[in-house]
Amino acid sequence: MGELEDRRTAVSEARFESLLDTAADGVIVIDETGRMLVFNKICEQLFGYTSQEAIGQNVSLIMPPEFSVSHDRFMNNYHRTGERRIIGIGREVSGMHRDGTVFPLELSVGEAKTAEGRQYIGVLRDLRSRRAVEQRVSQLQAQVVHMTRLSAMDEMGAAMAHELNQPLTALLLYLQAVARQVRACHADAKPPSDKMLDVLDKAVLEAERASHIVQRMRQMVEKRDPERATVDLREVVNEALDLSEFVAQGATVTIRRVFGMTPIQVDADATQIQQIILNLLRNALEVAKESEERWVKVSIGSDDRSAFVSVTDSGPGFSEDVGKSLFRTFSTTKKSGMGLGLAISRAIAQNHGGDLMADPGGNGQGATFTLMLPMHHSDEAEEDTWG
Amino acid sequence: MYIIVEDDPSVADALESLLSGAGLPVRVFASAEEFIHSASPAPDDTMIVDLGLPGMSGGELVRHLEKAGATPKVIAISGKSSRTIARETEGLADVKILRKPPAADWLEAITA
Known part of the structure; x- marks a missing residue:
């Protein structure tokens, strides 16, 4: 009877092991003190430790230092209050590879009550590839926005040219007017009059009007990150x-x-x-x-x-x-x-x-x-x- | 008399400064309608007309004057493409075109 039980346990453990190692996600089991009991193949790839190295160590091994401190605190808090912060919920966390690389993970946690006390099963998914896709999408979007902005510029081009024409025309005419007057004063050896200064002030205003139009155009076409x-x-x-x-x-x-x-x-x-x-x-x-x-x-x-x-x-x-x-x-x-x-x-x-x-x-x-x-x-x- | 019909106040004012600065008599109108209601040109007047006026366009104004038998000297100003200008001045007898922005001295061009 006992022998049969042992054999059954051995078989089911072997099945469990192979299941863990074929899983597409990282799986970690820890006990109440945070000690790792299971560390599957995917975890070996994710974190750079072999399961022999990881098993028996505290799970803080694979966390960035700033999180490992709070993890102990959270576990203690859960044991004391029973308040669930992650169990059955799952969230995005940061993991740390043996070489120090910190990367985003999706973590879901389940709880099992065993003869040896409570154990927690964590399922981990590397979010880096999803992140890369998201980043690419947002880059593409920025590009497309840039393109539509440019095609909007085509439509606006004629209107803008017309808009620039007016201040430039006024500016050049003011300058022509004042140049003539200055030349006339010069010929008569008279000092320039206040009227000329007025015209010059107006010319400056027209130049500013033109440059504002250019600035607004520029804001529309400049390509930049969101x-x-x-x-x-x-x-x-x-x-x-x-x-x-x-x-x-x-x-x-x-x-x-x-x-x-x-x-x-x-x-x-x-x-x-x-x-x-x-x-x-x-x-x-x-x-x-x-x-x-x-x-x-x-x-x-x-x-x-x-x-x-x-x-x-x-x-x-x-x-x-x-x-x-x-x-x-x-x-x-x-x-x-x-x-x-x-x-x-x-x-x-x-x-x-x-x-x-x-x-x-x-x-x-x-x-x-x-x-x-x-x-x-x-x-x-x-x-x-x-x- | 030099008669300016131009809706852009800055361009109108600059043109007036240029002409009156040279001692020439000038009157300014902001639209074709305003001009028609308040004045009629003498044969020795020079009219400087913006082709792109809102309401009655510059081209229509010149046609209107031709029909009414008035024959002032007409100078059309425009910032549009040469093709658009050609279309807008089609059938008009003798119109000198000055394009915005100015590439040369407009006083010389206007008084020539």
Whole structure:
């Protein structure tokens, strides 16, 4: 009887071992004191220790020093209070390789009550490859934003050239005027008059007007990494609208701004958000131009969790079919030409933890596009620990 | 008399400074409509008209004057492409074009 029991135990242990070693994730079992009892093959690769080296050692061996101290504290705390900080929940933590490399891990912990006391089973997944993918995606997004910005520049080019023409024309004419007067004074051996200084001051103002236009253009085209900051969404949107009105000077579509009085704080890359707004606005103006009432309404609102920017046009709305395919990248019909821009805009919104939604309207209602972003919460202090 | 019809206040003011600084008599109008309502040109006047006026365009204004039988000397100014300028001045008899921004002395060009 006892022999059979032993054999069964041996077989099930062997099965357990081979199961552990074929697992795609790292598996560690520790006892109540934090001593490692199991350290599988994947863990050997992850941390650079053989299982013989690791087993019997405290689990702090594979943690960055700043976490190993708190880990003991968290375990003691759990034993005393039974308060679960990670068991059954799982979270992202940092691990440390034998060579000192610190890397992100996803850790889930289970608990087993055994004859030898409580044991904890940790399943570990290396997050570095996922991180790399996320980073690549955000790089690509930055590139695409840069590209759309450049194509927006094409459209703006003519308008900008016209805008620069005016101050440059005025500037050159002022300078021609003052040069003539200076020459005339010189010929008559008279000192230059105050009037000439006035004209020179005006010339300086025109030169500044031209350089402001160039600065605004530059802000639009300069390529840079996404920069998150806590910003007032109303200011961000206002700037985009100002820019758009500036480009579309003389256009016959009215832009109505429906903003509240209180700041709406979000954590966002202001330029990327403005890209989205400009894109939505360009589409809406296109549609509104052909409509009878010719207006575009931009409203901003928020609830506890989210902030919203809605862009509605006075057009006829979309058919249901068009509405469905709106966001499909590259699948846009030539006629609307909006698919790519919207897909990118939505990707940017989602990268910010938000989303971009379309209400196709119809029946006398124009389409509404709503950008949703999470509100900024100042009391959010996530601890990145093993506890 | 030199008559300026230009909607951009800075360009209008600079042009006025240039002409009046040379001792020439100048009047400035911000739109074609404003000019039509308040003045009619004499044959020896020189009109400097921006082609891209809002409302009635510069080209329309010149056509309007031709139809009304007024024959001042007309100088059109524009910052647009040569193709657009050609389209906007199509059919106009004798219009001198000055392009923005100025590449040469405009006083000489205007008084020549």
